[in-house]
Amino acid sequence: MFEARVLADSVAPNGIRLTTMLLTYPRFIHAEFMTHRVFSRNAASSRAIPVKKKLLRINDHPVEPVEWGTNKPGMQAGEACTPEVEVLAKELWHEARVAAMHCAAGLDSLSIHKQVANRILEPWDWMTTQVSSTSWRNFDILRRHPAADPNIRLLAHMRKTAYDESIPKYLEIGEWHLPWITDPERVEFELETLKQLSAGRSARLSYLTHDQRREPEKDIELFARLTSRDDPMEPGHWTPVEHQATPIGGFVIRENDGISGPCAWCHLIQLESNTKHVIFESPFAHVCMKCAKGHITSGNFTGWHQWRQDFKNQDFDA
Secondary structure: OOEEEEEEEEEOOOOOEEEEEEEEEEHHHHHHHOOOOOOEEEEOOOOOOOHHHHHHHHHHOOOOOOOOEOOOOOOOOOOEOOHHHHHHHHHHHHHHHHHHHHHHHHHHHOOOOHHHHHHHHHHHOEEEEEEEEOOOHHHHHHHOOOOOOHHHHHHHHHHHHHHHHOOOEEOOOOOOEOOOOOHHHHHHOOHHHHHHHHHHHHHHHHHOOOOOOOOHHHHHHHHHHHHOOOOOOOOOOOHHHOOOEEEOOOEEEEEOOOOOEEOOOOOOOEEOOOOEEEEEOOOOOOEEHHHHHHOOEEOOEEOEEEHHHHOOOHHHOO
16 A cells, blocks of 8 residues: 655756656655654544544554564664564454454444544554655655655655656746646646646545546636635635645846845845856846755745745645
């Protein structure tokens, strides 16, 4: 059930690559995955998926640790346990799963909401997460390290392989990175509709009803329901509109045309007049190359304008 596949892969004129991936991994390592704040994510929710659906999946494809290491002080396991001990360990893991499934089914029979009943099942369940990012280096270095949890290390290796094998599509200024959008749909619908479809399908991941579904009306309806918030005190759900993005401009070398003074963004580097500098083409500012490489961001993307930033009140809610 481990999976890592590319949904959309784009590179901007500034050379920065934005990739959206669909990852499946054990639910018990999701907390570690969430520590990477440069990622934009939507994930399957225990509060949204019916108990019976979870029970069927766990019965057919239960999660098991990929390694059974022996105990020792510290965060890393010791050497692998003996085959005899591994058999006993797997039996205990199985017994715990059966007991948890029995209790979750019992809570469901009492009409207890799935946001309670499903929690019991999480150690044996899979997590499916859509993640978009312009920066994967820290994740790869940290999670592919020998000291990492073996389960997240396997995921990180699979993610890196899928990423390296993918060929990003070059997008011009004004073109959009849009996960879940097919080539025929790009012809059929206008850009604003395509962005809404992409967001609606990203949001649908919470219910695990995203794949192979093409219901434009329902996708647009879901998008509108999540983002139509005029009152900042009303909860908005903005993460589905973090995956769509358009390139911010490219880097060029040209004369400063008499302009001097500090960089308009970081205010640290002096741009001298009548000399050549690598600057960022912007309709409102001259920006130094150092700043452009390290600090021109939109949301948690670098070099790409994230659609979420265009919404009123988007900064009030998660």
